[in-house]
Amino acid sequence: MELLSNLALGFDVALSPLTLVLAVVGCFLGTIIGALPGLGPSNGVAILIPITFSLGLDATAALVLLTSVYYGAMYGGRISSILLNIPGDEPAMMTTLDGYPMAKAGRAGDALVISGVASFVGALLATIALAMVAPFLARIAYKFGPAEYFALYALAFATLGGMASNNQAKAALASFIGLAIALIGLDNNSGFYRFTGGNLHLADGIDFLVAIVGLFAVSEVFIFIETHGKSSAAGVKLGKVTVPWAEMWSTRWTMIRSSIVGFVAGVLPGAGASLGSFMTYMMEKGIAGEKGGFGTGVAKGVAAPEAGNNAAAGGALVPMLTLGVPGSGTTAVLLAVLMTLNITPGPTLFADRPEVVWGLIASLLIANFVLLAMNVPMVKVFVKILMVPPAILLPGVTMVSFVGIYSLSGSYFDLVLMIVFGVMGYAFRKMDIPTVPVILGILLGYQMENNLRHAMTLSGGDWTYLFSSPIAAVLWVAAAAGFIAPMFLRGVLKRPPVPDSANED
Amino acid sequence: MKFTALKALGTSAVLALAATSSAWATECIAPANPGGGWDFTCRQVGKLLYDLKQVDAPVQVTNMAGAGGGLAYSYVVNERNTDADLIVAASSATTTRLAQKAFGDATADQVRFVGAIGADPGVIVVAKDSPFQTLGDMVEAIKADPGSVAFAGGSAAGGFDHMKPLQVMKAAGFTDIGSIKYIGVDGGADAITQTVGGFTQAMTGDMSEIVGFIQSGEVRALAVLTEDRVPGFDDIPTAREQGFDVVAVNWRGFYVPKGISDDEFNVWASRIQAIADSAEWKETMTANGLAPFTKVGGDFQSWVDQVVADTEALSKEIGVIQ
Numbered sequence: 001m002e003l004l005s006n007l008a009l010g011f012d013v014a015l016s017p018l019t020l021v022l023a024v025v026g027c028f029l030g031t032i033i034g035a036l037p038g039l040g041p042s043n044g045v046a047i048l049i050p051i052t053f054s055l056g057l058d059a060t061a062a063l064v065l066l067t068s069v070y071y072g073a074m075y076g077g078r079i080s081s082i083l084l085n086i087p088g089d090e091p092a093m094m095t096t097l098d099g100y101p102m103a104k105a106g107r108a109g110d111a112l113v114i115s116g117v118a119s120f121v122g123a124l125l126a127t128i129a130l131a132m133v134a135p136f137l138a139r140i141a142y143k144f145g146p147a148e149y150f151a152l153y154a155l156a157f158a159t160l161g162g163m164a165s166n167n168q169a170k171a172a173l174a175s176f177i178g179l180a181i182a183l184i185g186l187d188n189n190s191g192f193y194r195f196t197g198g199n200l201h202l203a204d205g206i207d208f209l210v211a212i213v214g215l216f217a218v219s220e221v222f223i224f225i226e227t228h229g230k231s232s233a234a235g236v237k238l239g240k241v242t243v244p245w246a247e248m249w250s251t252r253w254t255m256i257r258s259s260i261v262g263f264v265a266g267v268l269p270g271a272g273a274s275l276g277s278f279m280t281y282m283m284e285k286g287i288a289g290e291k292g293g294f295g296t297g298v299a300k301g302v303a304a305p306e307a308g309n310n311a312a313a314g315g316a317l318v319p320m321l322t323l324g325v326p327g328s329g330t331t332a333v334l335l336a337v338l339m340t341l342n343i344t345p346g347p348t349l350f351a352d353r354p355e356v357v358w359g360l361i362a363s364l365l366i367a368n369f370v371l372l373a374m375n376v377p378m379v380k381v382f383v384k385i386l387m388v389p390p391a392i393l394l395p396g397v398t399m400v401s402f403v404g405i406y407s408l409s410g411s412y413f414d415l416v417l418m419i420v421f422g423v424m425g426y427a428f429r430k431m432d433i434p435t436v437p438v439i440l441g442i443l444l445g446y447q448m449e450n451n452l453r454h455a456m457t458l459s460g461g462d463w464t465y466l467f468s469s470p471i472a473a474v475l476w477v478a479a480a481a482g483f484i485a486p487m488f489l490r491g492v493l494k495r496p497p498v499p500d501s502a503n504e505d
Numbered sequence: 506m507k508f509t510a511l512k513a514l515g516t517s518a519v520l521a522l523a524a525t526s527s528a529w530a531t532e533c534i535a536p537a538n539p540g541g542g543w544d545f546t547c548r549q550v551g552k553l554l555y556d557l558k559q560v561d562a563p564v565q566v567t568n569m570a571g572a573g574g575g576l577a578y579s580y581v582v583n584e585r586n587t588d589a590d591l592i593v594a595a596s597s598a599t600t601t602r603l604a605q606k607a608f609g610d611a612t613a614d615q616v617r618f619v620g621a622i623g624a625d626p627g628v629i630v631v632a633k634d635s636p637f638q639t640l641g642d643m644v645e646a647i648k649a650d651p652g653s654v655a656f657a658g659g660s661a662a663g664g665f666d667h668m669k670p671l672q673v674m675k676a677a678g679f680t681d682i683g684s685i686k687y688i689g690v691d692g693g694a695d696a697i698t699q700t701v702g703g704f705t706q707a708m709t710g711d712m713s714e715i716v717g718f719i720q721s722g723e724v725r726a727l728a729v730l731t732e733d734r735v736p737g738f739d740d741i742p743t744a745r746e747q748g749f750d751v752v753a754v755n756w757r758g759f760y761v762p763k764g765i766s767d768d769e770f771n772v773w774a775s776r777i778q779a780i781a782d783s784a785e786w787k788e789t790m791t792a793n794g795l796a797p798f799t800k801v802g803g804d805f806q807s808w809v810d811q812v813v814a815d816t817e818a819l820s821k822e823i824g825v826i827q
Binding site for chain 2: 141144186187188189192198323324326347349411450458
């Protein structure tokens with residue numbers, strides 16, 4: 001019962017009037033930050049760092065506030081995905097695929113409630129797993145070398161073909177464009193700059209936040225202008241919010257499966273929440289088969305990515321706390337906060353500073369229940385924020401996008417780049433090319449290339465090294481199955497492909 | 506982050522209004538996002554400058570990330586060249602990149618390096634079950650078969666972490682340094698993970714990156730690349746005492762704009778000396794795994810010039826630059 005006594009210690013630290021207030025404030029701010037396109041969990045946490053210091057909060061109080069913002073933003077990202085077809089942050093990207101079609105069909109309330117509960121299940125299971133097995137799980141990271149990571153990314157790309165069920169060639173084209181964009185910047189393996197044209201602003205490559213805000217939010221504004229708001233995503237109406245119990249119950253296994261897969265993806269540094277939500281969505285789509293109707297607005301299609309990305313957010317804390325390896329942008333910022341507070345994450349943290357670790361875990365549990373309350377019964381509060389008339393909302397979205405992107409490096413260059421991506425997103429939507437694979441290409445391409453090059457360096461150019469470990473072999477088999485199975489099944493079932501309504505407008 | 510932008514606007518507005526803005530706070534630019542080493546340097550030293558009454562208003566820290574410090578460098582050179590109230594955090598990474606022309610056309614003589622106030626000692630680390638017991642064991646293994654030992658480090662190929670094992674091998678009389686395997690991963694902790702996992706045979710990094718892992722016993726340090734053993738880590742031998750004359754420390758310090766007067770330069774040098782001598786700074790260094798390393802003013806500038814020349818020569822040898 002060491003776990004219980006540890007948790008008691010944690011709640012002892014985390015349960016004070018001040019920390020509870022901070023948790024509520026953090027969850028509220030986090031949900032708003034998550035819901036606003038351009039501002040994601042990493043900006044949210046980064047914006048609040050100076051505030052925690054100027055308030056003179058101690059380590060525990062600061063962590064409670066910042067992790068509440070982190071979890072809150074993970075919940076909030078789904079709201080604009082569902083209502084506006086603009087992901088509030090990058091892991092919420094997959095939620096647009098079924099969430100927005102549900103909203104268009106007049107079921108926005110159902111989508112919000114189901115995804116809110118899925119977020120809760122994912123985050124709760126992940127926090128419990130973090131408490132129980134973090135020190136043990138940290139050892140998973142030791143099993144993943146360049147070959148294993150490369151196989152993992154290959155698995156993600158192999159399942160991509162099933163993404164846009166109406167035209168696989170367009171999905172492939174989009175992912176190649178993303179991969180090409182990922183090549184820009186410093187080549188870690190030779191120390192040379194590639195495709196920067198001597199421009200220092202491109203030296204670090206293109207931040208995928210610039211790409212995601214451009215492709216989704218800015219292109220939405222263009223569509224809005226073109227159609228005078230008639231077929232724009234903004235302005236979906238939300239009626240009375242009721243809890244669709246039966247439908248939610250039907251997604252219970254989806255939520256649990258997705259939580260497990262999402263958590264493992266989060267634990268692996270370099271995979272993270274975006275890959276977690278992508279893989280859970282593709283997995284559930286595969287399990288449901290053609291009859292599942294994924295992409296047309298089904299409950300499982302919003303439950304899977306939301307359970308997956310929230311579980312991954314909890315999982316990403318495992319390598320951050322136990323190894324000091326941040327698995328995502330947000331955990332990198334949290335790591336910086338810990339270091340500034342003179343707490344060094346690493347293998348000895350659980351033994352040296354139990355009050356910090358267990359206080360953090362207790363505050364995550366508290367934040368999770370606060371968020372469930374805010375995001376299911378009180379979801380209309382946040383919806384109201386996004387429900388102002390489109391003529392006001394879209395300029396507001398544009399402004400937040402510009403501020404968020406400007407804050408990345410404080411240069412107008414990124415703003416110009418964002419508009420370029422906006423034009424590209426507009427053109428792609430006109431040509432019915434999905435934009436999600438572009439983002440995945442940018443997101444995963446850099447790491448995928450690095451790991452391939454590392455593997456080749458370590459093996460002296462022997463490509464069989466990529467298949468040499470059992471973990472890598474299993475991942476390759478899964479990748480091959482994920483690539484071949486949809487073609488094979490399609491041939492056997494002889495069903496007409498399901499139109500991908502998420503990309504129609 | 507919004508605040509940074511506003512501050513930057515405010516700063517330029519004030520500068521435009523009045524050149525003699527002595528009432529305006531001194532500014533420290535950290536050429537990276539909050540949380541990294543440069544940010545740490547600006548915030549800690551900025552706080553001490555005010556606490557120790559070296560400046561009369563709190564120092565304002567501006568984060569200007571991009572191009573590994575290159576954006577801030579070109580900003581200072583082009584826009585703030587005569588601003589005497591400005592310091593910019595720098596480290597070995599700054600000089601390495603300047604030597605390798607990684608900041609576009611910028612060169613090291615476009616600013617003045619005013620002082621270093623501490624250093625993160627370079628280390629070479631292996632997993633606890635590694636066959637190598639001394640740095641000599643490892644050097645012999647590489648000489649026999651250069652492909653048998655791969656290093657992981659937190660910087661890109663050609664970066665400071667990559668240079669450390671190359672300098673050791675050069676000191677050992679090994680000339681084919683282009684054949685030494687190195688992979689650049691995302692930070693020191695990631696490099697340790699790859700080494701503990703057995704994917705690479707050794708990790709090259711800074712002392713502050715390995716402290717937790719040394720204490721948990723998962724890795725052993727073969728050598729620390731300082732002149733003397735580091736206080737608090739007295740059981741780690743230096744490379745020098747094992748017969749390899751290499752000193753590689755990641756110094757933390759500052760540069761100032763080129764266009765300020767010699768008097769203004771000397772004021773900064775004495776301020777930095779005062780910080781380095783203070784008890785408060787010594788405490789901060791111990792808490793963060795930094796070793797004493799103080800060089801200020803003209804001494805520091807000539808030391809930097811030498812480091813840049815050495816780095817340039819080594820970079821040419823391994824083919825990072827032509």
